[in-house]
Amino acid sequence: MWYKSYIGKIIIIGVTLVACLTVVMLGFGTKIANIFPNKNQTPAPVYPTNENGQTYGSALYATSPNTEPDLIKAIGVDGTVGYVRSVDLNGPMPKTPEEALELQRKTPSVREIPLYAVDGKTVIGKFKIKNGETQIFTDQPNN
Structure with a gap:
Protein backbone atom coordinates (compact mmCIF):
# COMPACT_ATOMS: atom_id res chain seq x y z
CA MET A 1 0.00 0.00 0.00
CA TRP A 2 2.95 2.32 0.41
CA TYR A 3 3.36 2.52 -3.38
CA LYS A 4 -0.13 4.10 -3.80
CA SER A 5 0.87 7.09 -1.68
CA TYR A 6 4.23 7.24 -3.49
CA ILE A 7 2.50 7.33 -6.93
CA GLY A 8 0.11 10.02 -5.67
CA LYS A 9 3.05 12.21 -4.59
CA ILE A 10 4.76 11.76 -7.97
CA ILE A 11 1.56 12.77 -9.78
CA ILE A 12 1.14 15.87 -7.60
CA ILE A 13 4.79 16.88 -8.14
CA GLY A 14 4.48 16.34 -11.93
CA VAL A 15 1.28 18.39 -12.20
CA THR A 16 2.89 21.17 -10.14
CA LEU A 17 5.97 21.23 -12.40
CA VAL A 18 3.85 21.39 -15.57
CA ALA A 19 1.74 24.21 -14.09
CA CYS A 20 4.86 26.19 -13.11
CA LEU A 21 6.43 25.75 -16.56
CA THR A 22 3.19 26.89 -18.20
CA VAL A 23 3.05 30.04 -16.07
CA VAL A 24 6.72 30.82 -16.76
CA MET A 25 6.34 30.33 -20.53
CA LEU A 26 3.22 32.50 -20.66
CA GLY A 27 4.91 35.21 -18.64
CA PHE A 28 8.30 35.23 -20.34
CA GLY A 29 7.61 33.64 -23.74
CA THR A 30 7.44 36.90 -25.70
CA LYS A 31 10.52 38.29 -23.98
CA ILE A 32 12.48 35.13 -24.79
CA ALA A 33 11.27 35.24 -28.41
CA ASN A 34 12.53 38.82 -28.79
CA ILE A 35 16.02 37.78 -27.69
CA PHE A 36 16.34 35.55 -30.76
CA PRO A 37 15.43 37.61 -33.85
CA ASN A 38 14.29 35.90 -37.01
CA LYS A 39 17.48 34.83 -38.78
CA ASN A 40 15.68 34.78 -42.15
CA GLN A 41 15.28 38.57 -42.22
CA THR A 42 18.01 39.97 -44.43
CA PRO A 43 18.94 43.60 -43.86
CA ALA A 44 18.38 45.96 -46.76
CA PRO A 45 21.57 46.68 -48.71
CA VAL A 46 23.32 50.04 -48.42
CA TYR A 47 24.02 51.61 -51.81
CA PRO A 48 26.48 54.37 -52.76
CA THR A 49 24.98 57.74 -53.67
CA ASN A 50 25.89 59.82 -56.74
CA GLU A 51 26.32 63.62 -56.83
CA ASN A 52 22.59 64.00 -57.57
CA GLY A 53 21.56 62.12 -54.42
CA GLN A 54 20.49 58.96 -56.26
CA THR A 55 21.48 55.54 -54.99
Missing part, protein backbone atom coordinates in the same frame (compact mmCIF):
# COMPACT_ATOMS: atom_id res chain seq x y z
CA TYR A 56 23.00 53.17 -57.53
CA GLY A 57 24.12 49.55 -57.81
CA SER A 58 22.90 46.03 -58.45
CA ALA A 59 19.36 45.17 -57.36
CA LEU A 60 20.43 41.57 -56.73
CA TYR A 61 20.44 41.90 -52.94
CA ALA A 62 17.37 44.13 -52.65
CA THR A 63 14.91 42.59 -50.23
CA SER A 64 11.89 44.22 -51.95
CA PRO A 65 11.20 46.76 -54.70
CA ASN A 66 11.29 49.44 -51.98
CA THR A 67 14.93 48.61 -51.19
CA GLU A 68 16.17 48.70 -54.79
CA PRO A 69 18.59 51.51 -55.68
CA ASP A 70 17.29 54.48 -57.67
CA LEU A 71 19.64 53.51 -60.53
CA ILE A 72 19.86 49.77 -61.20
CA LYS A 73 22.94 48.35 -62.91
CA ALA A 74 22.15 47.06 -66.40
CA ILE A 75 23.73 46.19 -69.75
CA GLY A 76 22.41 48.06 -72.78
CA VAL A 77 21.50 46.62 -76.15
CA ASP A 78 25.01 47.31 -77.48
CA GLY A 79 26.80 45.84 -74.43
CA THR A 80 27.35 49.17 -72.65
CA VAL A 81 27.25 48.87 -68.86
CA GLY A 82 25.18 51.57 -67.22
CA TYR A 83 22.14 52.15 -65.06
CA VAL A 84 18.39 52.24 -65.61
CA ARG A 85 16.05 54.20 -63.39
CA SER A 86 14.03 51.99 -61.11
CA VAL A 87 10.87 53.95 -61.93
CA ASP A 88 11.46 53.40 -65.67
CA LEU A 89 12.15 49.71 -65.18
CA ASN A 90 9.19 48.96 -62.91
CA GLY A 91 6.71 51.31 -64.58
CA PRO A 92 3.58 52.66 -62.92
CA MET A 93 2.20 50.70 -59.99
CA PRO A 94 -1.48 49.76 -60.32
CA LYS A 95 -3.87 50.53 -57.49
CA THR A 96 -6.45 47.83 -58.21
CA PRO A 97 -6.38 44.35 -59.76
CA GLU A 98 -8.42 45.66 -62.69
CA GLU A 99 -5.89 48.43 -63.29
CA ALA A 100 -3.09 45.84 -63.16
CA LEU A 101 -4.77 43.75 -65.85
CA GLU A 102 -5.29 46.83 -68.03
CA LEU A 103 -1.63 47.84 -67.66
CA GLN A 104 -0.57 44.31 -68.52
CA ARG A 105 -2.71 44.33 -71.67
CA LYS A 106 -1.36 47.74 -72.78
CA THR A 107 2.32 46.95 -72.13
CA PRO A 108 4.14 46.00 -75.35
CA SER A 109 6.08 42.73 -75.44
CA VAL A 110 9.32 44.69 -75.91
CA ARG A 111 10.00 48.24 -74.72
CA GLU A 112 13.11 50.39 -74.56
CA ILE A 113 14.18 52.69 -71.74
CA PRO A 114 17.24 54.95 -71.48
CA LEU A 115 20.52 53.63 -70.11
CA TYR A 116 22.26 56.23 -67.95
CA ALA A 117 25.76 56.90 -66.66
CA VAL A 118 26.21 56.78 -62.88
CA ASP A 119 25.18 60.47 -62.64
CA GLY A 120 21.62 59.48 -63.59
CA LYS A 121 21.40 62.27 -66.20
CA THR A 122 23.74 61.37 -69.07
CA VAL A 123 22.08 58.94 -71.49
CA ILE A 124 24.68 56.44 -72.73
CA GLY A 125 22.49 53.89 -74.47
CA LYS A 126 19.24 51.94 -74.54
CA PHE A 127 17.99 49.05 -72.45
CA LYS A 128 15.39 46.61 -73.79
CA ILE A 129 12.78 45.05 -71.55
CA LYS A 130 11.22 41.88 -72.90
CA ASN A 131 8.23 40.36 -71.15
CA GLY A 132 9.18 37.13 -69.44
CA GLU A 133 12.97 37.63 -69.61
CA THR A 134 15.13 38.60 -66.65
CA GLN A 135 18.88 39.03 -66.24
CA ILE A 136 20.61 39.69 -62.92
CA PHE A 137 23.91 41.55 -62.65
CA THR A 138 26.16 41.81 -59.63
CA ASP A 139 28.77 44.37 -58.68
CA GLN A 140 31.42 41.66 -58.38
CA PRO A 141 33.78 40.96 -61.30
CA ASN A 142 33.49 37.66 -63.12
CA ASN A 143 35.93 34.95 -62.05
Whole structure:
Protein backbone atom coordinates (compact mmCIF):
# COMPACT_ATOMS: atom_id res chain seq x y z
CA MET A 1 0.00 0.00 0.00
CA TRP A 2 2.95 2.32 0.41
CA TYR A 3 3.36 2.52 -3.38
CA LYS A 4 -0.13 4.10 -3.80
CA SER A 5 0.87 7.09 -1.68
CA TYR A 6 4.23 7.24 -3.49
CA ILE A 7 2.50 7.33 -6.93
CA GLY A 8 0.11 10.02 -5.67
CA LYS A 9 3.05 12.21 -4.59
CA ILE A 10 4.76 11.76 -7.97
CA ILE A 11 1.56 12.77 -9.78
CA ILE A 12 1.14 15.87 -7.60
CA ILE A 13 4.79 16.88 -8.14
CA GLY A 14 4.48 16.34 -11.93
CA VAL A 15 1.28 18.39 -12.20
CA THR A 16 2.89 21.17 -10.14
CA LEU A 17 5.97 21.23 -12.40
CA VAL A 18 3.85 21.39 -15.57
CA ALA A 19 1.74 24.21 -14.09
CA CYS A 20 4.86 26.19 -13.11
CA LEU A 21 6.43 25.75 -16.56
CA THR A 22 3.19 26.89 -18.20
CA VAL A 23 3.05 30.04 -16.07
CA VAL A 24 6.72 30.82 -16.76
CA MET A 25 6.34 30.33 -20.53
CA LEU A 26 3.22 32.50 -20.66
CA GLY A 27 4.91 35.21 -18.64
CA PHE A 28 8.30 35.23 -20.34
CA GLY A 29 7.61 33.64 -23.74
CA THR A 30 7.44 36.90 -25.70
CA LYS A 31 10.52 38.29 -23.98
CA ILE A 32 12.48 35.13 -24.79
CA ALA A 33 11.27 35.24 -28.41
CA ASN A 34 12.53 38.82 -28.79
CA ILE A 35 16.02 37.78 -27.69
CA PHE A 36 16.34 35.55 -30.76
CA PRO A 37 15.43 37.61 -33.85
CA ASN A 38 14.29 35.90 -37.01
CA LYS A 39 17.48 34.83 -38.78
CA ASN A 40 15.68 34.78 -42.15
CA GLN A 41 15.28 38.57 -42.22
CA THR A 42 18.01 39.97 -44.43
CA PRO A 43 18.94 43.60 -43.86
CA ALA A 44 18.38 45.96 -46.76
CA PRO A 45 21.57 46.68 -48.71
CA VAL A 46 23.32 50.04 -48.42
CA TYR A 47 24.02 51.61 -51.81
CA PRO A 48 26.48 54.37 -52.76
CA THR A 49 24.98 57.74 -53.67
CA ASN A 50 25.89 59.82 -56.74
CA GLU A 51 26.32 63.62 -56.83
CA ASN A 52 22.59 64.00 -57.57
CA GLY A 53 21.56 62.12 -54.42
CA GLN A 54 20.49 58.96 -56.26
CA THR A 55 21.48 55.54 -54.99
CA TYR A 56 23.00 53.17 -57.53
CA GLY A 57 24.12 49.55 -57.81
CA SER A 58 22.90 46.03 -58.45
CA ALA A 59 19.36 45.17 -57.36
CA LEU A 60 20.43 41.57 -56.73
CA TYR A 61 20.44 41.90 -52.94
CA ALA A 62 17.37 44.13 -52.65
CA THR A 63 14.91 42.59 -50.23
CA SER A 64 11.89 44.22 -51.95
CA PRO A 65 11.20 46.76 -54.70
CA ASN A 66 11.29 49.44 -51.98
CA THR A 67 14.93 48.61 -51.19
CA GLU A 68 16.17 48.70 -54.79
CA PRO A 69 18.59 51.51 -55.68
CA ASP A 70 17.29 54.48 -57.67
CA LEU A 71 19.64 53.51 -60.53
CA ILE A 72 19.86 49.77 -61.20
CA LYS A 73 22.94 48.35 -62.91
CA ALA A 74 22.15 47.06 -66.40
CA ILE A 75 23.73 46.19 -69.75
CA GLY A 76 22.41 48.06 -72.78
CA VAL A 77 21.50 46.62 -76.15
CA ASP A 78 25.01 47.31 -77.48
CA GLY A 79 26.80 45.84 -74.43
CA THR A 80 27.35 49.17 -72.65
CA VAL A 81 27.25 48.87 -68.86
CA GLY A 82 25.18 51.57 -67.22
CA TYR A 83 22.14 52.15 -65.06
CA VAL A 84 18.39 52.24 -65.61
CA ARG A 85 16.05 54.20 -63.39
CA SER A 86 14.03 51.99 -61.11
CA VAL A 87 10.87 53.95 -61.93
CA ASP A 88 11.46 53.40 -65.67
CA LEU A 89 12.15 49.71 -65.18
CA ASN A 90 9.19 48.96 -62.91
CA GLY A 91 6.71 51.31 -64.58
CA PRO A 92 3.58 52.66 -62.92
CA MET A 93 2.20 50.70 -59.99
CA PRO A 94 -1.48 49.76 -60.32
CA LYS A 95 -3.87 50.53 -57.49
CA THR A 96 -6.45 47.83 -58.21
CA PRO A 97 -6.38 44.35 -59.76
CA GLU A 98 -8.42 45.66 -62.69
CA GLU A 99 -5.89 48.43 -63.29
CA ALA A 100 -3.09 45.84 -63.16
CA LEU A 101 -4.77 43.75 -65.85
CA GLU A 102 -5.29 46.83 -68.03
CA LEU A 103 -1.63 47.84 -67.66
CA GLN A 104 -0.57 44.31 -68.52
CA ARG A 105 -2.71 44.33 -71.67
CA LYS A 106 -1.36 47.74 -72.78
CA THR A 107 2.32 46.95 -72.13
CA PRO A 108 4.14 46.00 -75.35
CA SER A 109 6.08 42.73 -75.44
CA VAL A 110 9.32 44.69 -75.91
CA ARG A 111 10.00 48.24 -74.72
CA GLU A 112 13.11 50.39 -74.56
CA ILE A 113 14.18 52.69 -71.74
CA PRO A 114 17.24 54.95 -71.48
CA LEU A 115 20.52 53.63 -70.11
CA TYR A 116 22.26 56.23 -67.95
CA ALA A 117 25.76 56.90 -66.66
CA VAL A 118 26.21 56.78 -62.88
CA ASP A 119 25.18 60.47 -62.64
CA GLY A 120 21.62 59.48 -63.59
CA LYS A 121 21.40 62.27 -66.20
CA THR A 122 23.74 61.37 -69.07
CA VAL A 123 22.08 58.94 -71.49
CA ILE A 124 24.68 56.44 -72.73
CA GLY A 125 22.49 53.89 -74.47
CA LYS A 126 19.24 51.94 -74.54
CA PHE A 127 17.99 49.05 -72.45
CA LYS A 128 15.39 46.61 -73.79
CA ILE A 129 12.78 45.05 -71.55
CA LYS A 130 11.22 41.88 -72.90
CA ASN A 131 8.23 40.36 -71.15
CA GLY A 132 9.18 37.13 -69.44
CA GLU A 133 12.97 37.63 -69.61
CA THR A 134 15.13 38.60 -66.65
CA GLN A 135 18.88 39.03 -66.24
CA ILE A 136 20.61 39.69 -62.92
CA PHE A 137 23.91 41.55 -62.65
CA THR A 138 26.16 41.81 -59.63
CA ASP A 139 28.77 44.37 -58.68
CA GLN A 140 31.42 41.66 -58.38
CA PRO A 141 33.78 40.96 -61.30
CA ASN A 142 33.49 37.66 -63.12
CA ASN A 143 35.93 34.95 -62.05
